[in-house]
Amino acid sequence: MSDTQRKIRKLIGQIEAICLESRPICLMEVCGTHTVSLFRSGIKSLLPDSLRLISGPGCPVCVTSQGYINVACELAGRDEVTICTYGDMVRVPGSNGSLEQQSAEGASVVVVYSARDAVAYAVKHPDRQVVFLAVGFETTAPATAAAVMEAKQKKLDNFFVLPGHKLVIPAMQMLLSAGEVAIDGFMCPGHVSVVIGTEAYRPIVEEFGKPCVITGFEPEKLLQGILLLVKQVAEDRAEVENAYDVAVSEKGNPLAWQMIEKVFYPAAAVWRAIGEIPESGLELRDEFKAFDALEHFGIEPGPDEVPPGCLCGEVIQGKATPPECKLFGTKCTPMNPVGPCMVSSEGTCAAWFKYKS
Amino acid sequence: MAHGGGGELTRQLLAERIIPRLSNELLNPLMDSAVFDVEPGRLCMTTDGFVVDPLEFPGGDIGRLAVCGTVNDLAVMAADPKVLSLALVLEEGLEIELLDRVIGSIAEAARQAGVVIGTGDTKVVEGRGSGGGMTITTAGVGRLKDGMRLDPGRIVAGDVIIVTGNIAEHGLAVMSARDGLAFETKLLSDVAPLNGLVNRICESGADIKFMRDPTRSGVAGVMADLVEDVGLSIELEEDALPVSAIARHTAELLGLDVLTVANEGKIVVVVSQADADKVVAACRADELGRDGAIIGRFTDAQPGLVELITTAGGRRLVQRPYGEDLPRIC
Numbered sequence: 001m002s003d004t005q006r007k008i009r010k011l012i013g014q015i016e017a018i019c020l021e022s023r024p025i026c027l028m029e030v031c032g033t034h035t036v037s038l039f040r041s042g043i044k045s046l047l048p049d050s051l052r053l054i055s056g057p058g059c060p061v062c063v064t065s066q067g068y069i070n071v072a073c074e075l076a077g078r079d080e081v082t083i084c085t086y087g088d089m090v091r092v093p094g095s096n097g098s099l100e101q102q103s104a105e106g107a108s109v110v111v112v113y114s115a116r117d118a119v120a121y122a123v124k125h126p127d128r129q130v131v132f133l134a135v136g137f138e139t140t141a142p143a144t145a146a147a148v149m150e151a152k153q154k155k156l157d158n159f160f161v162l163p164g165h166k167l168v169i170p171a172m173q174m175l176l177s178a179g180e181v182a183i184d185g186f187m188c189p190g191h192v193s194v195v196i197g198t199e200a201y202r203p204i205v206e207e208f209g210k211p212c213v214i215t216g217f218e219p220e221k222l223l224q225g226i227l228l229l230v231k232q233v234a235e236d237r238a239e240v241e242n243a244y245d246v247a248v249s250e251k252g253n254p255l256a257w258q259m260i261e262k263v264f265y266p267a268a269a270v271w272r273a274i275g276e277i278p279e280s281g282l283e284l285r286d287e288f289k290a291f292d293a294l295e296h297f298g299i300e301p302g303p304d305e306v307p308p309g310c311l312c313g314e315v316i317q318g319k320a321t322p323p324e325c326k327l328f329g330t331k332c333t334p335m336n337p338v339g340p341c342m343v344s345s346e347g348t349c350a351a352w353f354k355y356k357s
Numbered sequence: 358m359a360h361g362g363g364g365e366l367t368r369q370l371l372a373e374r375i376i377p378r379l380s381n382e383l384l385n386p387l388m389d390s391a392v393f394d395v396e397p398g399r400l401c402m403t404t405d406g407f408v409v410d411p412l413e414f415p416g417g418d419i420g421r422l423a424v425c426g427t428v429n430d431l432a433v434m435a436a437d438p439k440v441l442s443l444a445l446v447l448e449e450g451l452e453i454e455l456l457d458r459v460i461g462s463i464a465e466a467a468r469q470a471g472v473v474i475g476t477g478d479t480k481v482v483e484g485r486g487s488g489g490g491m492t493i494t495t496a497g498v499g500r501l502k503d504g505m506r507l508d509p510g511r512i513v514a515g516d517v518i519i520v521t522g523n524i525a526e527h528g529l530a531v532m533s534a535r536d537g538l539a540f541e542t543k544l545l546s547d548v549a550p551l552n553g554l555v556n557r558i559c560e561s562g563a564d565i566k567f568m569r570d571p572t573r574s575g576v577a578g579v580m581a582d583l584v585e586d587v588g589l590s591i592e593l594e595e596d597a598l599p600v601s602a603i604a605r606h607t608a609e610l611l612g613l614d615v616l617t618v619a620n621e622g623k624i625v626v627v628v629s630q631a632d633a634d635k636v637v638a639a640c641r642a643d644e645l646g647r648d649g650a651i652i653g654r655f656t657d658a659q660p661g662l663v664e665l666i667t668t669a670g671g672r673r674l675v676q677r678p679y680g681e682d683l684p685r686i687c
Contacts, residue, residue, distance in 0.1 A: 002596070008669045033612070040614065042595075042671020111535075113611075217609075219669040334679035345612045355673040 004220060011223035012046050015230055019048045022234045026052040026182055027226065028175075028318050030168060031189030032059030032346025033217060039355035041219040051230065054181070054318035055351075057171045057271065058189055060136040061088045061344035062316050065270040067301035068135075068164050069094035069340075073102055075131050075162070075297060082108040082125065084118035085133040086140075088344040093337060095305060115140070115147035115161075122151070122159035131293045134161040138195040141165045141282055142256035145263035148284070148291050160293035163283055166269055168192050169200055170280035176208045181318045185211035185229040190221075190244045197252025201240045209238045216244040263288050272340065273306045273313020312339035315348050322352040329353060371479055374453070375445075378460045379467070383440065383475035391475030393440060396500055401436035403427060404496035412455065412491060414534040416526075416545030417621075420462035423493040425550045425621060426572070428470045432552040433568040433624055435507055435559060436499035438470060443477040444494040448484035451491055459491070470550030472497070502559055509627070511566045512587045514657040517633040519626040521554060521640045522547070522648040523599045524576055528618035529607045544603055547622030554624065554643045561639035563632035569625050574677045576652075577616040579625045580663040581677040591663045593653035593675060616665070617678040630654070 001009075019025060029035055035055045038044045044053065057063050073094045076083045083099060090099040090109060103109040108128065112118050118132035134144040144161060151159040168189060175181060188201055193214045201212040211232035215225025225243040232239060242248055260282065269281020284292045294300070306313060310332070311325035322328045322341070332338035334350055341349035376384065383391040407423040424441065431438040443463065447456065467474055484490060530546040551570065559565065571579045576598075580591050593616075600608075600615050608615045622645060628636050633651055640649030663675040 002668075004668060005670060036612070039673055040667075041669045042665070042667030042673045043669050045671040045673065046669060219667070223669075354676055 007220055008223060011220065011227055015051065015223065015227050016048050018227075018230045018234050019050050022050075022230065024050045024052065025184050025230055025233050026054060027185050027187055027229050028054050028056040028181075028183045029187040030056040030058040030172060031187075031192065032062070032344065032348075033191065034058070034187055034189065034215065034222065035348050036346055036351050037217045037219075037222060039351045041222065043219055043222055044356075047226070051226075054183075054321070055315065055348040056175070056186075056318055057274070057316040058137075058168070059316070059341065059344050059346040059348065060140070060166070061092055062312060062340045062347050063166055063171075063271045064089070064092070064135050064164055064340065065272045065301070065304040066094060066306060067270060067304045068162070070096070071294070071299055071301050072131075072133055072162060073097065073099060074299065075293065076102045076107040076109055078129075080129045082110060082121070082128040082130050083133065084110045084112045084121055084130055086113070086135065087111045088346070089133055089135065091337060091343045092340045093307075115144045116150065119147045119150050119154075119156070119159055122156055123154065126158060128158060130159050132159070132161045133164065135164040137166055137168050137189070137192050138260070139191045141264065142195065142253075142259045145259040148263050148288050149259070151291055152288065160291050160296050161284070162293040163264075163281070165264070165282040166271065167266065167280050167282070169196070169203065170277050171271065172204055173208075174274070174277050174280070175317055176204070176210065183210060183318065184233045185213070187225050187229060188212050188214045190214060190216050190247060193244065193248040193252065195253050195256045198240050198242050198248060198250050200252065205238050205240050211238045211241070213241045214244045214248050216247070270301070270304050272304060272316070273310075274317065275304070307338050310339040312341045312349070315341050322349040325349070367479060367481065374456060375460055375477075375479065378464045379443075379474045379477075381473040381475070383473055384477070391440060391442075393475065398503065399501040401431055401434050401499050401501050402496065403430040404494065405430060406492060406494045408492050409531060411531075411534050412459065414531045414546055415542070416530050417548040418459055418462050419491065419493055420459035421466045421548050422621060423495045424463055424466035424470060424472070425548050427495040427497040428472060428550040428552055429570045429621075431497050431499040432550075432555040433570050435502045435505040435555065435565070435568070437502060438472045438497050438499040438552055440475040440498050441467065441472050442496045443474045445477070445479045446492045447479065447481045448490045449481060450484050450489040452489065456491070466550060470552055505559060505565065507565060507567060509567045509583060509586050512583070512589065512627055512655060514589055514655050515630055516566065516627055516655045517630050517651050518580075518591065518593070518653045518655070519628065519633065519636050519640070519649060520571070520576060520599060520652050521624045521626065521646040522622070523601045523604065524571070524620055524623060525600060525604045525608055525615040525618035527621040528575070529604055529611075529613075531619075532611065533607070542603065542607055544607060547620055549622035549645050551622065551624055551645065554640065554645045557639040557643050557646070558624070558626060558636055561635040563628045563635040563639075565626060565628055565636070567627040571620050571623055571625050573619050575615075575617040575619055576625060577614070577663070577675050578677040580675060583627070584661040584663050587655070588661050589655045590658040590661050591653055592656055593663065593665045595665055595667045597650055597652045599648040599650045599652075616675055
């Protein structure tokens, strides 16, 4: 047995011992990468039955509203437009097909790994109107901010962003305020916390009395986070603890925050199948409004229509597990996804289907 | 480049840029077909079309890929590749220097594999989009080795799965060079002709039941195919998978599973438990197989599934990827 395996066994033993003595515990992992890591590492199969892990609204693709996807598809349909997007987005079905289908029909859709690659694309292709799909949480927002600043500095008139960024804390607050899911504690996202810092979770702990533990992604790190959480629940404590201190500090990354604040301001945002959550999104400030694709092309996002029967909205709030959705695994598969949770590699439904079905 | 129509310009392109680099006695007469002798025995034939974006990537290019892909498809059937055909479809606007490099790679890969380009065709077409691309189709003929009995139908529970080296390097290297996704990495594609390695494996004395090169859908794709064909289950061990640290980290960064990423220089081999060590030893004696390892085995668990026993000691399913794997957002 390797050193890592010994450590993992020990951590699982400790978690089991606490769970044995405790009432059933329900933890939410807010981050899609955690969801996938828990499945991919096989940890989910090793935890005691009385410990439930539910996935939260932490997959950037899954929380993106249908209205947003429809706008992206509408723009992709214009001859002069090139859509630059993170890979996960291309297969998400809108009301009239996905970007992938549009690309097959001749639309210009380019997969990029960062917002700045989209700027570089715009520089290289001055004849194209380049629209970057700016989605993701606090992790990708600084990169979008940097790209917009770069576009402004380069005086680009062919680069735009379709604002769709989301903020994690307001969504957690909404879930707790709604009170429909009995969450005992949060496994807080490692990457997002690198930017926002441990302090950002203070309101969750103080206002709602729910433990928050920032957790890394390796199997050992995941288990350390879970152990700290079950301990807090068993001891009836609610604190912010940091099990990912190699990367996350108390204050986060102030520089990244400054960049976000320079370019964006917090505004209400529509979350898929949840609806509008106040102060949970980012809009471009007036001095950067020229880069707003909605403004430039004069379009309004339509309503967030959810395909009939799709439970993605319930899944991302932890109200339902994927197999509870009637479409799961039959009408909705990774080959023919109905909802975004089946599309994204970070999506809860895709993870269940891939690793557990 | 603007060499359409098959007239003088195309002839000049062939005469100056292509033929001299690929020169051999089958090709040189420039007749409509290649003529060659065959030894008595059974022949094996395959063909494959190659498209890759970008055309050049760390560790290789479309030319090397087109030769190795066809050589390997013959090799894993236990055939000795002899002659390849080469059909080039070049888009107007293709840089002539790029074409030169690709032809150079074809010549080099053919030399390495010990095959000749016996016949070929070149067309120049109008480009799609900004143009400047190319596609290559190769076909290959080889003679089946005597005494081999490759047949997945012979696989039974307890048989062992071996992979001949570090996985996922081709797919990750290509992705690292893709427009818009470009990232700095020391990863190189593993694209290589595997007939030499196959010779060693076949000569190891092991009774080989199955070989396949895990290309587009990675090791996961081959495993899924086998489970469906054979009706048994497969248990893979995460700790046993040969993966370089750099490939593992790159895959993690992109949110990809190393099992579903393409390889162009690896073979999956199935043998009985008793023969496994012979194959691993044969692999490791070859430069292209030095990281070869046993990665799992067949079981009679039903229904037939591919499962991975993880480092953490848990279990999870392994499925073939759905279309092209897409890098995640954050």
